[in-house]
Amino acid sequence: xxSGSILGNAVPRLEDPDLLTGAARFVADxxxxxxxxxxxxxxxxxxxxxxxxxxxGAEQAPGVIGAFTAEGLGLDPQPFFYIIPPVFGRxxxxxxxxxxxxxxxxxxxxxxxxxxxxxxxxxxxxxxPRPALxxxxxxxxxxxxxxxxxxxxNLASEYSSKAEPGALGGHDLVVSGxxxxxxxxxxxxxxxxxxxxxxxxxxxxxxxxxxTSQTPFGARDAVAAALGLDPGRVRAIxxxxxxxxxxxxxxxxxxxxxxxxxxxxxxxxxxxxxxxxNLVNMVHGRDYVQYYELGLTRDGDFRWLRARxxxxxxxxxxxxxxxxxxxMSMASGPYQIPAVDFHASGAVTTTTPLGAFRGAxxxxxxxxxxxxxxxxxxxxxxxxxxxxxxxxxxxxQFPYETPTGAVMDCGDYQRALDQALETxxxxxxxxxxxxxRLRGDxxxxxxxxxxxxxxxxxxxxEYGSVEVTADGTVxxxxxxSSHGQxxxxxxxxxxxEVLGVPPDxxxxxxxxxxxxxxxxxxxxxxxxxxAGSAVFKTAHEVLERARRIAAHRLEASVxxxxxADDGSGLTVAGVPxxxxxxxxxAAASTGGDLPDGMAPxxxxxEIDFDQGAxxxxxxxxxxxxxxxxxxxxxxxxxxxxxxxxxxxxxPMLVRGQVHGGITQGAAQALYEQVLYDEDGNxxxxxxxxxxxxxxxxxxxxxxxxxxxxxxxxxLGAKGIGESGTIGSLPAxxxxxxxxxxxxxxxHLDMPYTPEKVWRAITESAPSPA
Amino acid sequence: xxxxxxxxxxxxDETEFLCDGGQTLLNxxxxxxxxxxxKEGCGTGDCGSCSVIIDGRLTCSCLVLxxxxxGAAVLTVEGLASGDDLxxxxxxFLEGAALQCGVCTPGILMAAAxxxxxxxxxTETEVRYGLAGNLCRCTGYDKIxxxxxxxxxxxxxxxxxxxxxxxx
Ligand code: FES
Ligand code: FES
Numbered sequence: 001x002x003s004g005s006i007l008g009n010a011v012p013r014l015e016d017p018d019l020l021t022g023a024a025r026f027v028a029d030x031x032x033x034x035x036x037x038x039x040x041x042x043x044x045x046x047x048x049x050x051x052x053x054x055x056x057g058a059e060q061a062p063g064v065i066g067a068f069t070a071e072g073l074g075l076d077p078q079p080f081f082y083i084i085p086p087v088f089g090r091x092x093x094x095x096x097x098x099x100x101x102x103x104x105x106x107x108x109x110x111x112x113x114x115x116x117x118x119x120x121x122x123x124x125x126x127x128x129p130r131p132a133l134x135x136x137x138x139x140x141x142x143x144x145x146x147x148x149x150x151x152x153x154n155l156a157s158e159y160s161s162k163a164e165p166g167a168l169g170g171h172d173l174v175v176s177g178x179x180x181x182x183x184x185x186x187x188x189x190x191x192x193x194x195x196x197x198x199x200x201x202x203x204x205x206x207x208x209x210x211x212t213s214q215t216p217f218g219a220r221d222a223v224a225a226a227l228g229l230d231p232g233r234v235r236a237i238x239x240x241x242x243x244x245x246x247x248x249x250x251x252x253x254x255x256x257x258x259x260x261x262x263x264x265x266x267x268x269x270x271x272x273x274x275x276x277x278n279l280v281n282m283v284h285g286r287d288y289v290q291y292y293e294l295g296l297t298r299d300g301d302f303r304w305l306r307a308r309x310x311x312x313x314x315x316x317x318x319x320x321x322x323x324x325x326x327x328m329s330m331a332s333g334p335y336q337i338p339a340v341d342f343h344a345s346g347a348v349t350t351t352t353p354l355g356a357f358r359g360a361x362x363x364x365x366x367x368x369x370x371x372x373x374x375x376x377x378x379x380x381x382x383x384x385x386x387x388x389x390x391x392x393x394x395x396x397q398f399p400y401e402t403p404t405g406a407v408m409d410c411g412d413y414q415r416a417l418d419q420a421l422e423t424x425x426x427x428x429x430x431x432x433x434x435x436x437r438l439r440g441d442x443x444x445x446x447x448x449x450x451x452x453x454x455x456x457x458x459x460x461x462e463y464g465s466v467e468v469t470a471d472g473t474v475x476x477x478x479x480x481s482s483h484g485q486x487x488x489x490x491x492x493x494x495x496x497e498v499l500g501v502p503p504d505x506x507x508x509x510x511x512x513x514x515x516x517x518x519x520x521x522x523x524x525x526x527x528x529x530x531a532g533s534a535v536f537k538t539a540h541e542v543l544e545r546a547r548r549i550a551a552h553r554l555e556a557s558v559x560x561x562x563x564a565d566d567g568s569g570l571t572v573a574g575v576p577x578x579x580x581x582x583x584x585x586a587a588a589s590t591g592g593d594l595p596d597g598m599a600p601x602x603x604x605x606e607i608d609f610d611q612g613a614x615x616x617x618x619x620x621x622x623x624x625x626x627x628x629x630x631x632x633x634x635x636x637x638x639x640x641x642x643x644x645x646x647x648x649x650x651p652m653l654v655r656g657q658v659h660g661g662i663t664q665g666a667a668q669a670l671y672e673q674v675l676y677d678e679d680g681n682x683x684x685x686x687x688x689x690x691x692x693x694x695x696x697x698x699x700x701x702x703x704x705x706x707x708x709x710x711x712x713x714x715l716g717a718k719g720i721g722e723s724g725t726i727g728s729l730p731a732x733x734x735x736x737x738x739x740x741x742x743x744x745x746x747h748l749d750m751p752y753t754p755e756k757v758w759r760a761i762t763e764s765a766p767s768p769a
Numbered sequence: 770x771x772x773x774x775x776x777x778x779x780x781x782d783e784t785e786f787l788c789d790g791g792q793t794l795l796n797x798x799x800x801x802x803x804x805x806x807x808k809e810g811c812g813t814g815d816c817g818s819c820s821v822i823i824d825g826r827l828t829c830s831c832l833v834l835x836x837x838x839x840g841a842a843v844l845t846v847e848g849l850a851s852g853d854d855l856x857x858x859x860x861x862f863l864e865g866a867a868l869q870c871g872v873c874t875p876g877i878l879m880a881a882a883x884x885x886x887x888x889x890x891x892t893e894t895e896v897r898y899g900l901a902g903n904l905c906r907c908t909g910y911d912k913i914x915x916x917x918x919x920x921x922x923x924x925x926x927x928x929x930x931x932x933x934x935x936x937x
Contacts, residue, residue, distance in 0.1 A: 012864060016862070016863050017863065019874055020859040020878070021846065021847065021849070021850050022805065023806075024871060026808070031803075114789065189818055189872045189904060189907075190870065241870065243870040243872065272809075275812060275816075652866045656908060659908055659912065660869060660906070660907045686811070692906065694900075694902075694910075695896075695901060695913070695914060700911050700915075
């Protein structure tokens with residue numbers, strides 16, 4: 001970037017003053033006049049036929065405006081993700097069958113939230129129980145009870161990439177393992193919420209849907225499709241959104257039902273999920289069982305990989321059914337593995353549906369490949385770093401097509417690994433570990449190293465526009481949606497960089513389907529690289545138009561027109577007095593006196609930027625843990641992350657993404673797991689049972705970056721939203737196993753809770769040393 | 770159900786409101802008084818996003834019934850800044866990028882304010898334990914902890930300066 005550029009600087013976030021003073025409005029904070037409140041009645045059975053629902057008692061309860069079941073709604077089943085076959089369609093309220101505990105089957109609307117909640121308790125449901133099905137592998141066994149008999153099996157999706165016949169050879173040994181990548185909850189601190197007002201921008205028959213969404217356009221389309229409205233009559237707005245991590249990517253049935261209620265009752269209706277609802281209703285993440293085999297030589301050269309995975313996709317296939325395709329494309333990780341044979345099945349079970357959660361399909365790939373590489377290192381008695389080095393792809397191999405079909409743009413994995421090891425002081429860590437082991441330190445020290453590559457921005461197109469308005473304010477619009485990432489800040493930086501305007505002259509508009517013509521949203525770490533590039537390119541187009549106008553009016557050559565130092569407009573280079581302000585330029589642009597060949601029009605440009613393909617960020621992490629051999633308590637004491645997301649626009653925003661990502665990966669390794677009992681009852685439906693790490697459970701982080709710009713977009717940027725999680729999870733996992741390795745322990749499935757670790761220690765054979 | 774009349778001080782102002790006997794203070798602040806800074810992240814005392822300071826004590830307002838606030842002095846995030854001047858904690862959170870989605874931030878600011886009241890010169894570990902009742906899903910806490918330490922520093926410098934000015 002040019003010197004003097006604001007790109008690459010840690011610019012404080014424009015979003016923050018409102019958030020810091022309590023002025024920012026989240027969906028739950030909105031209370032228009034006449035507001036009614038909805039409460040959902042949810043299935044208490046994992047799997048049952050609904051023999052009857054009696055809402056009579058609820059209807060009579062104080063303050064109740066109405067109580068409805070699927071029959072009253074009359075809404076068709078919807079695919080809540082576009083690739084889902086119709087046979088798996090999900091009714092917004094369960095009609096004949098309930099398929100997981102927490103599935104909504106009736107709704108009550110009342111004057112206050114408390115009245116709605118109390119009345120919902122009075123709804124009586126008559127269930128005819130059917131067998132629960134929790135285990136995805138069991139769900140695919142012949143004779144398993146079927147969730148969707150019309151589908152003929154519980155198989156919801158299948159992805160495979162076959163190796164050439166005979167390609168799985170040339171090895172001296174094969175290491176193998178079964179790895180469970182357990183089910184976790186995204187658990188944003190803001191649960192799901194929706195507020196629907198009848199009417200949309202003067203259209204009385206439309207609706208305005210305020211929702212906790214990463215993809216307001218997706219919410220708009222879901223509501224429009226369910227209610228039979230033209231999408232143009234549905235205005236979806238995501239105001240301040242309190243974290244999503246993928247789980248707010250797809251629309252929820254409650255959005256549709258609440259919209260139906262608002263239209264039916266002719267008044268605004270709001271629904272705010274409680275935490276216990278959130279932990280059973282919001283999509284979960286991961287939940288894979290993986291069988292990996294790695295064939296390699298005695299010297300440690302990888303020859304082939306065979307991977308089998310069963311993904312639990314939950315009761316209604318949604319985004320989760322599609323995520324094994326990411327796992328497949330990333331199966332060989334950052335390594336040169338000549339042959340890969342991959343097969344994954346997605347199985348429906350009577351559990352909460354699975355969706356995207358930070359990393360979405362890639363942590364599953366990375367954790368498995370890193371685990372099998374560690375097992376191979378143990379088998380060869382080779383340092384795990386050394387084994388990785390031997391097999392990493394080298395920078396001159398890019399673009400590189402993996403055996404499972406990913407075409408990776410660029411990478412320098414050795415460099416990221418070197419930097420991570422140096423920052424961590426890897427050799428010193430190993431020396432300290434040896435000393436501590438020798439003196440029999442009851443705190444077992446473990447060091448874990450991961451190298452990862454992931455895929456971002458695969459949905460490669462996004463809308464962006466820039467417009468200089470009459471008063472000189474620059475309005476940038478983007479089809480993505482911010483929920484903590486700081487898009488307003490980064491897009492303002494991009495506009496400022498090109499047009500020279502100060503931040504207070506820029507207004508970023510997003511997350512409102514009436515203010516932005518179209519868009520996809522914030523998923524798969526795509527916003528800066530794609531929407532940011534769209535804003536950047538349109539800002540350049542606006543600048544070029546403005547320069548031509550200024551050159552014409554100021555009688556100078558276009559080459560001599562530059563942005564004014566004070567941000568006020570354009571000027572002739574070296575002659576600040578010969579200038580046009582942005583308001584003057586905006587007025588001139590629509591006027592008559594324009595350069596030859598330029599038609600009058602707004603000083604504006606829009607684009608559907610398409611980078612054509614995905615980008616592949618990468619990095620290396622080093623985790624240091626201490627395991628208390630007496631209590632089994634495993635603590636992350638240091639974490640070093642070197643991530644390469646291409647060119648960095650705002651290091652402060654990047655740091656935020658990396659820190660949060662590391663924490664969620666480490667939390668999966670050490671603390672978090674969604675559990676069901678054998679009848680399909682959730683056992684982790686509150687924050688006492690589902691343990692998010694607090695400030696005392698994670699250390700300060702040591703982060704750094706290498707910058708390998710992608711050639712695919714003008715910013716050179718790749719996604720950073722998920723890298724932290726993808727890199728940290730295997731490193732922390734590996735560190736815990738490393739700590740336990742003197743006890744002969746080679747593998748344990750996550751999470752490494754004190755009880756699990758303590759049992760493993762207690763049951764392990766005494767150390768041979 | 771008959772409504773309960775409550776008189777208390779909120780952010781320094783004498784305030785009265787009507788509420789249901791079973792309504793939480795969090796609810797009353799948000800629904801009756803329109804102070805939506807405090808958030809409900811769990812409703813069970815596990816996340817701290819509803820934190821307010823009642824008579825000097827950090828409290829989960831989701832676990833307090835509104836009528837219990839009778840006669841109390843309640844401080845919420847809306848009362849931290851004076852006019853347009855951010856509180857030193859808010860200022861250092863801004864500079865240190867200690868928030869992302871910001872939904873946990875009001876609660877964390879209140880916990881940090883209560884901590885610095887008690888202990889103006891905390892260590893990193895004391896800050897972490899001081900905020901142990903608050904969950905943040907976005908930041909990983911690092912930048913929050915650093916920002917609280919920075920605010921403590923700047924508050925001490927300011928109060929030293931004031932002390933010197935007073936003695937001068
Ligand atoms: S809402 Fe009060 S502690 Fe979570
Ligand atoms: S900033 Fe999002 S939960 Fe803390």
